[in-house]
Amino acid sequence: MKRALIVIALLIAAAAGVGVALVLALNFRDESPLVADTAPFTPQQVARGEYLARAGNCAGCHTERGGVPYAGGRGIATPFGTVFAPNLTPHPQHGLGGWTAALFWRAMHNGRSADGRLLYPAFPYTELTRVTREDSDALFAYLRSLPPTDKPNRPHALGFPYNTQAALAVWRAAFFRPGSMPHDGTHSAAWSRGAYLVEGLGHCNACHTSRNALGASSGIALGGGLIPIQNWYAPSLSDAREAGVGEWELPKIVALLRSGVADASRGGSVTGPMAEVVTGSLQHLSADDLLAMATYLKALSRHEVKNPPAPAAVMAQGGQLYKQHCVDCHGEDGEGAPPAYPPLAGNRAVTMDSPANLVHIVLEGGFAPSTPANPRPYGMPPFATVLSDAELASVLSYVRGSWGNGGAEVSPLDVARLRK
Missing domain, CATH: 1.10.760.10 (Cytochrome c-like domain)
Structure with missing residues (x-):
């Protein structure tokens, strides 16, 4: 609530012409300068990009039901209206045909489009900002290798003031700052890789955290939250009462991620939006990456509390x-x-x-x-x-x-x- 009030105050200030310089400065903080592309993409980059696109489940949002993969058009319902995922094929007018790897990196890392416009955080750049430039370039290489599709992008259906760049600038000033995964040397390589996949490329926090009135993450990272509009609850990944796996053996965590079904001693299976994630992403990951994710998830904190029974x-x-x-x-x-x-x-x-x-x-x-x-x-x-x-x-x-x-x-x- 406190941060929401700050955003409202900043929006009023910006509308009145006061504090515009502050909002702009906050929007450009920590942004990396554009670096020109240096060499043609290699087949190895394209193959790695295809794998990374699976790991990030990019097609899940950027493919309309029954449509051409990555051609966009799928509506993402939010409390503020519907955001339509854009065409990611290399079409020169409607897709990424006019983009460079540097512009794509800026979208991933800073949340800006090719022309500098601010992107809506329905595209989870708040998490994807942690993706490395090397992986961003590989993703772009793969997307540029796809057949171009001439499907125009649909305009977003958002109400005022959420459909304005001014509102986005205020939101970003309060809630977003470009970042990367820390490397402190205190964890194993598997833990670090798992953290990167869970917190960065896999953008798990986009669902598994609570949101404030303006749609920004407001709770403990990966601490669970209700997914807006859908009303499915993405459980806490650190709480033993919900989806924490601190007491599980690593092979059983890997099996759940790969198959969507828990070991018989644990019971249960994934459903709802998480079933889509297993179908489109997790079941296709390598054994090493699944083990890395399991290692990171197992290390999260946990506790257990019981409630009294109903009358x-x-x-x-x-x-x-x-x-x-x-x-x-x-x-x-x-x-x-x-x-x-x-x-x-x-x-x-x-x-x-x-x-x-x-x-x-x-x-x-x-x-x-x-x-x-x-x-x-x-x-x-x-x-x-x-x-x-x-x-x-x-x-x-x-x-x-x-x-x-x-x-x-x-x-x-x-x-x-x-x-x-």
């Missing part, structure tokens, strides 16, 4: 509904039938503080990602038309408070808000 009446109603709708797949004691049906007892996806993902899964159903390690995943049927808000809240409260689980009660209001 007896809620637990009784939820228990009856569980026997009616859930027990055939998930078992009387929540033991499940891995790998087909995940256990609910001891499953952190069930007990994390936010019930958002659990509500979505029960309302909408769905599947784990299809990967070589799990080519034909079993599905979860939707219950949106079967259970009322109060019934769904009670059965989820029962699941979150039974078999040693320590999740908090889910209220009918929680379900109503997420159902909407």
Whole structure:
């Protein structure tokens, strides 16, 4: 809230012609000067760029459903309107045909377009600023190798003042500063590589952190947060109650990243937006990079707290509904039938503080990602038309408070808000 007030004050000042120089100065701080391209790209750079594009899941945003890869057009909904991902193919008018590697690096590192305009942080330059110039050049080499597609870029659908460069300049002055990954020599090479992939190229913090009223990261890095508009909760990657893996063995972390399915002793599988990440990115990474990510994630801090169970009446109603709708797949004691049906007892996806993902899964159903390690995943049927808000809240409260689980009660209001 404090930083949001600062932004509002700066915007008012800029609109009044006061403090414009300060806003401009803050927008250019730590920006690297443009360095001219020195040599043609090599086949090795192109191949590495293709791999890096997978690691960053670039196609996930820059490919419209059913469209040409990297030709843009996909709408990214934000609380301020819709931002449309641009065409990244080398088309001379609509894509990157007129760009240089130096201009592409400036977009990645400083969040500026080829003409110097400020880019919207729906393009996660707030994290991609940590990507090295070498990797940026390889990415650009790969994108320039694609067939050009003459698909025009769609204008963003944003309301005032969010559609102005002045508002972006104020936002950046308060919330963005170009940076890089620190190299302090106190960690292993695997940890450092994992930190680079998680915090930089993989831009995991773009989802796994809370946001303030102006869309900037406001919580602990990788500490979990609700994804705006979608209302899916990206769990904390450092908290043992959510998605922290400090107690896991490295091979089991690697297996989860690659397949989207946890080891039978841990239970569960990824769903929602994370299933797209496994499908489009993680399953294609090398064994060394997955091990590096696992090493970094395992080293994050962790703690565990249990909540009191829901009232007896809620637990009784939820228990009856569980026997009616859930027990055939998930078992009387929540033991499940891995790998087909995940256990609910001891499953952190069930007990994390936010019930958002659990509500979505029960309302909408769905599947784990299809990967070589799990080519034909079993599905979860939707219950949106079967259970009322109060019934769904009670059965989820029962699941979150039974078999040693320590999740908090889910209220009918929680379900109503997420159902909407």
